[in-house]
Amino acid sequence: MERREFCRYLGVCTVAACTGGLAGCARLIDWSSGSRDTASRSMSGTETTSVQPTGTSVPTATPEAPAPPPDLAVWTGDDPESNVRAAIAALGGMERFVKRGAKVVVKPNVLTGRAPKYATTTNPQVLAGVVKMCLEAGAASVVVLDRPTSSARQAFDVSGLTAATQSAGGTLKILSDRNFERVEIPGGRSLTSWPLVADVFDADVFINVPIAKTHGMAGLTLSMKNLMGIMGGERGTIHQDFAQKIVDVNTLVKPHLVVLDAYRMLIRNGPTGGDLRDVRLAKTVVAGTSQVAVDAFGTTLFEMKPTDLDYLVRAAEQGLGIIDLALLSVARGQA
């Protein structure tokens, strides 16, 4: 081998080794702690939670002023999408939440791969309705994401949510570890920081679209518990001091709109289900802006009281919202 050839060979090897090494370093980055210090992030545009119940302030409304939108809209009917449309219209329309050009993130419940009829995952038509309404309101992009407990590809495809998202014009995002960022939870009592999906904080509008199910430990999984799906890391340890941890995440992440799918409800053997005998056809959707209020109402669908759920009681104590159903204004209708 001649000297010139040797030098060239050495040069090529060095470049290759450096490229490989640098690429390897990129792989080692813990994306969930992107900036060395835990980032402090908040939701864009959420007003600080008003603990003033609007239900009691009805007499002060002047006759000329338009009636304030109700706290909750509960719609029942045979077509899941019509229910969603009617309920959101009753809250003041999607335009109230989604401005033209807004970036929207929608979080359904995609626990694992089960056909929609088993009520393990959010109803595809409910999700499609929300996505379509966002686009109709002028959203620049609607991203649908979740972190299933099983492999994401099967969970999204089998639950029909891939097809629903794509046919409605939304973008399905299967999360990788790059999408999580360790975020400080200032109001957390048990959980003070955790890797959460960064998209939720980057978006202009965050919409939570859970399904109503029973859950062995939480009792029920509705909208508050659904936020576990934006949590990264090892989630197995969350199950100690579970209720408080659910509340802690909810102190930080406050969706602009909550659409609880109760078209089919899983009334036993949740959250995974899999038996049609455990599914009750309620043909209902509950929409609202407060997770606590939506979940408080959600308990009634299971013939339970809001105070039956530990995390709801704690959320109310911490001032996250109202669980006394008498204080909530509810618009009801049939689609």
Place this chain on the structure above:
Amino acid sequence: MADAARTRARRGLRRLRKASQYTLLAAFLVLLTLTVWPLGHVYLGAFLVADPLIAANSAMGGVLRIEMLLAVVVLLSPLLLGRAFCGYVCPTGALAEAVSPTERPSDGGPPRMRASRVPARARAILRALPPYVLIACGGLLLFASGSFLFFDPLTTLTRSATVLLYPALDRLTRVIGDVAYLAPPLRGGVDAVTSALTGRIVFTRPLTYGLQLGILGYFGMMLGLSRLEPRLWCRHLCPLGALLGLTGRFALFGRVVDAEVCIQCGKCEHVCPLDAVSGDHLSTDTARCQLGLECAEVCPTDAIRVGWLPSRTTFQPSRRALLGASGATLLAGFFTYTGLSRSERDVRLIRPPGARTETEVLGLCSRCGQCMKVCPTNVLQPAVTRAGIEGVFTPQMDYRLSYCDWSCSECGKVCPTGAIMPLALEAKRKTTIGRAYIDRNRCIPWADYKTCLVCQELCPIPDKAIALREVEVDDPRGGKVRLGRPEVLVERCIGCGVCENACPVPNESAIVVRAVAPERRA
């Protein structure tokens, strides 16, 4: 003028052969890449039984399928086409040839294979090997051990690509994504590509396989032998080549040399990729000739063409040697068959749903690893020691790594041999392959007096095979504590391993799945 045209035609044949090799190698890899959940209509699957070795083994095991007709065609092809399978079709052969060293002859002309570097005596032994390779395979086949299929060229390529190529692609995709993610404008694109590739090329949990170094070593050795002598493995060691050579002995059509024109220059001997020309150069070892006709291309006097009933010089082992080898193989096979390893079963050895009995799996499995390729959760792993030496690289479940997905039953569909039977999803969900046992000394509610329900929460059985029993117990730290303690409902558990996989107790799970006799529940 006519000579020039003929030369061009013969070079054309060499190009055609190369093109055919690389096309089929590419097709093979495309089919294997498409072997992912959810299976469409196009995937590798039963194509592997076109391999007569696999087909013969399956037929011995009592499994017959329509694709085996292809194997019959392949087995009979050497009568008319020589070992064209090795030269034009076999993707492993294409790789072995691609890494074989070539040299440019001093007189110009196309590059040709470098001469063998194996010492003459060793070479004589190597050249005599194929019949004995075949006898060894036959002995194992007779005593219901499919372990010889480990050495089949097509299973070797499938296995090596599964264990080496796809995990590497997975990591490479991640690294490229990570590097691109450093530039914020590219992030949207990276996320879109990641979403599209997830579950196909890049996986939620990075793909990983046991026995990687072993497979790398074996595959590397197989290809690396070509550096000693071009296509050494194909020429002397390949069991499929030996089987096709057996038919090739009776070839009706092949290379013929015009003795009047031949000047005994020996160029044909040097260029033959499968070492089929030796001695007088006039006759052909029809057990080796792949009808690539590179000999005709270099022949200075144009003495070589193809024709009926070629004169042949095939290696004839002595009757004594053949009998001796057969006897030894029969003894080895018999004592494998009656050995303890055939009756003992490791309680941690859990076969995928649809797998036949342990003896049948050992006999039928082609060790190709397609089931591991298609498995979307990566739970299917090659057995290293648990299935004994015969069972190396047969599929087993590794539940600490992953779990068997409720919405998948693809492993049985891709299995070319029927060692794993194809099950409809509904049948698979009722097929018991193991059962979960709770280790009460380590389970959090049992041992630590703290709440935990992960196994019960994620159990995919519709009515839950794990129940939480509400109890109030004395906490050793003082006082009483109310909590739910998990218990397995044995008649419901199918052994899918979701619980063992999800258990938050580190290292060894506090709920473990152990083997039970396979049974189907109606």
